[in-house]
Amino acid sequence: LHIIGLGLTPDSISLKGVNVVKRCTKVFLDAYTSILVSYEDMAQLMKETLNRTDLIQADREMVEKRSDLILTDAKTSDVAFLVVGDALCATTHSDLYLRAVQQNIEVKVIHNASIVNAVAATGLEIYKFGRTISVPFFEEKWRPASFLVKTVQNFQLGMHTLLLMDIKTHELDWKCYMKGLERYQNPRYMSCAVCCQQIMQVFNEKCEEFEEAQQACKENKFDENVRVVACMRVGTDQQRFICCSIKDMAGLDKEMGAPLHSLVVLGNEVSEMEEEM
Amino acid sequence: LHIIGLGLTPDSISLKGVNVVKRCTKVFLDAYTSILVSYEDMAQLMKETLNRTDLIQADREMVEKRSDLILTDAKTSDVAFLVVGDALCATTHSDLYLRAVQQNIEVKVIHNASIVNAVAATGLEIYKFGRTISVPFFEEKWRPASFLVKTVQNFQLGMHTLLLMDIKTHELDWKCYMKGLERYQNPRYMSCAVCCQQIMQVFNEKCEEFEEAQQACKENKFDENVRVVACMRVGTDQQRFICCSIKDMAGLDKEMGAPLHSLVVLGNEVSEMEEEM
Structure with a gap:
């Protein structure tokens, strides 16, 4: 089994990756975490580069629950599993790695950006940069603010924080489901504006679930004026950055354009480097 | 100017990178940070893939002090600057980026692992993982232990720490220099064993320079039994990992083989993931 990181765009695949794919009997594309690289673009690239038209789309269910579909072939021949970004940065892929190793399948990894x-x-x-943190969409009854507590920990050590925004690509539409229909909602991608709106909620609402985060912010002088950098479509030709305060970012919903977004919360010490922006 | 990350081996260059190099008038390889990708290997790859034999080796002096050699051409034509690893992970390359921007040269970046x-x-x-930390070689009169203080900060937050080992590739041989000869020492690469030996020195020696680090270790129960993972030649076919205590790692000088090494100091909470190793 070859787990191959694709990087941030389809043509970011490495020469090494292409050479490995060339000799694999089956090639899967992880479609669960991949919104940066579409199935169509990758299939096109494979056709142009290797004259192959047999790219298989692996959705979340296949990767997580029916991984044997992938692993059975890997027992007897070379199989490639293509992953957007680095090969092992998501837990799902480390899981696949572990399951393969448990079945005595040799796993090779090709890293990427x-x-x-x-x-x-x-x-x-x-x-x-301190630890990287994932930010979940707030829901009516589930608004965990622990992401902010961890951000403040980094901030207080003078560290920047990379926040990865929530992605919902395959959520059941519950209203339809109640009626017996298995429909899915449109995919949702959190924008930097929405993320900052959630932070503003934590600042301004009095409720039990936000208490710990509010306390941490207060103690470390972390407020709506802390500067953040919105990073849009990093690594693609449409890459863009915006730097402003959390408060201002929360109002920028329309200026940011398409996903994928990530947010950097600056630490309390910033060097001259920021001039570049 | 195109700053192109090569990743961890020569053939980790991306398809996009190859396509850009194809149309550049000059191609520089950064030889300062590159020990993973030798000039010979990269020149060979360029010859095989693009039939080009004009790869230029850029040493530290050229990159840092005579960068105009690179930037002058970039004003009028496409120039590629190849960097091992990611394009912008080292300060040197961000500097080059900034200087180019100041001269109104458009800079494009291709990321990699x-x-x-x-x-x-x-x-x-x-x-x-908490913040990544560089570890300098201890010298007779310069033994900064701040790398350990920062590691303990990560540890105390339950975070792992990636320690990048010092590399000395182009150090003057002072004895020769005194005699009027400009000779350079053999390159030195810190091994994980030497890094752990330095940590053991901090634990065991009573002296002023280590006091702050010793205090931090004591307060956070960070001692010679903390587990570390030695990571050797990551991303290459000779990749290898060893997991043991700091004390044991300090004695493993011979088992580790060639550079490049990095060390991970495990945080005080480790999930089941470690089973993989």
């Missing part, structure tokens, strides 16, 4: 290092395009030093 | 995400190959979650 992911947002975790490409965020250096902001001009911020990669060595000044 | 770097140790910062490839360390996921250990099976540790990339989201549980």
